[in-house]
Amino acid sequence: MNRTSSPASDLAPIVEDLELGDESLDMVELRSAQPDQAATLGAACGENPLLAVLPGLPDDKRLAALRDALWPQGHLLAIYRIDANGHITRLALKGSETLKATTHGPERTVLYVRSLQHALGQTTTRAKFDANAEGWNGVPGSPTYGHYRWMRKLLSDVSQASHGERVLDAGCGAGWVGIEAALAGGMASAFDPSPAMVEIAKRNAETLGVDLDARVGFVEDVPFNKPFQVVLNSGVISFAPDADVFIDRLDALVESGGTLVIGDLNPESRGFARRRVRPLLPARELNGLPRSVVEQKLTDRGYVIESKWYYQITFPLPEFMALSEQRLGGIGCGLALLKNKLATRMDHATGSHAARWFDSWIIRARKPGSPG
Ligand SMILES: C[S@@+](CC[C@H](N)C(=O)[O-])C[C@H]1O[C@@H](n2cnc3c(N)ncnc32)[C@H](O)[C@@H]1O
Incomplete structure (x- = not known):
């Protein structure tokens, strides 16, 4: 050398x-x-x-x-x-x-x-999301808005949070997972490392008239000091430089007997396999973990896996939706969303094994112990 x-x-x-x-x-x-x-x-x-x-x-x-x-x-x-x-x-x-x-x-x-x-350092992550915060928000009225909101709502729904439970959206981005939980009756809090994303999350919550206590911070450096009954974490773990440290910090945020829901991109999908022939990929795609690996990390910490999902049909559906939105005035987006909803339900109902066919996964896990 x-x-x-x-x-x-x-x-x-x-x-x-x-x-x-x-x-x-x-x-x-x-x-x-x-x-x-x-x-x-x-x-x-x-x-x-x-x-x-x-x-x-x-x-x-x-x-x-x-x-x-x-x-x-x-x-x-x-x-x-x-x-x-x-x-x-x-x-x-x-x-x-x-x-x-x-x-x-x-x-x-x-x-x-x-x-x-x-x-995957904190400075890079914060700068990345601050620079394009609006790009991570849904655009009401756009052809893919229904799909965007459906994905966030699914994660919130999987938590089965009861009315009045304290719910935390960790790594909230534009806030939609936490907002969906609040709309379903949860007392929602949220945080994200990007101040620009937190501002958008607050604005989105205000627009819908829901209370969302949104703060700035990392999972590794949390701006809340009390555990929650339900912790939601959507699309964040692939940004973590160390998944074990990340899960330990999430775990500390969950009350005994509480619920932890983690969702992220699925590196085992056909679509992600196709993308790997490109010489350049975002760090997050290289860092993404299969659902089974995260499941194991949770069971190693005593969690009981209660529910597993794959969702968001892989190639060529996302590419079709992007093309439809950019060139065809959104024709077909509604049908694609319907197909996604049906395929997700069917996969779940049949035991959720179709890793190759979906770009994202969700796990709901229960922390050992009884609620304090
Ligand atoms: C793909 S977006 C997902 C946002 C949101 N959870 C959703 O599902 O729409 C990833 C978000 O994770 C945040 N993030 C990245 N690393 C994080 C960390 N270590 N702790 C907390 N949030 C993090 C980013 O700032 C970004 O807003």
Whole structure:
């Protein structure tokens, strides 16, 4: 491994493109894009952003294999391909673009990598959701709004919270899971690390005339100090750098004999398997856990699993809904929602085994002990 901390001047256009501000940059040279190079790359991953240079222009499939081998030591965030004429093409999660600036030298590929601690760190998470808070809210009147609300309501309904119970929506985003619980009669509280999301959650609750005590905080650093009868956690655990610490903190929020409902993306689905051929994926998708793994973590802590669900039909339904919303004025979204509801009920009624066919899962578990 050849590791330096100052990139060669021929990489200046890439360094500039990354807009890293004052951060210092680490560099490493790889022999190839073979997965065996992941150990070298992982060892070079530290606090600083890392550029890895390798010879040639390996295809997406090879880079996807390297990305998988690198996780969880590091997260591949962007790929720069430099052709024989010095043209540089950047591939990032938001798409591909050729840089205006050119360079010189042989064909090579430059990988931009960050550590897991950075990719899923508190600063990154907060900034990510603050930056696009409205994008995580449902848009009333849009063709997919019914689907958006149905997914949140399902998680709240699975909790079977009784009227007047104290319910906490941990990692509330725009607040809809907690709001659904409040609409069903719960006394709802909520928190999220993103102040912008918390503001939206408060606004959504106010619009519907429900009380929601919404605060800013992480599951790992909770802004409430009293346990709740019901804790809801929807779409958050895949952002946790350490799932065991995360579940321990959730557990501390649940009263003895109380209910914990966790839901998240399902990495075992056909749709997620198809996405893995792409060389770049959000850290959350690499970090997502199968339902069975979370179930085991809960039973290891003495919880009794009461109810299990898969929901949200996988490829091609989400793609169809997005296309329908963007290009067809929403034609078909209502039918897709109906299909989703029926498939979810049917899977649940038949024992919920269809991991490949759904993009999300839910577990309801009861904490040992009797209510204090
Ligand atoms: C995919 S959104 C889900 C939001 C909401 N629960 C829902 O189902 O609509 C993920 C949310 O989790 C929050 N989050 C990420 N890491 C978290 C953590 N460690 N503790 C609490 N919330 C977290 C984010 O700020 C974001 O609002």
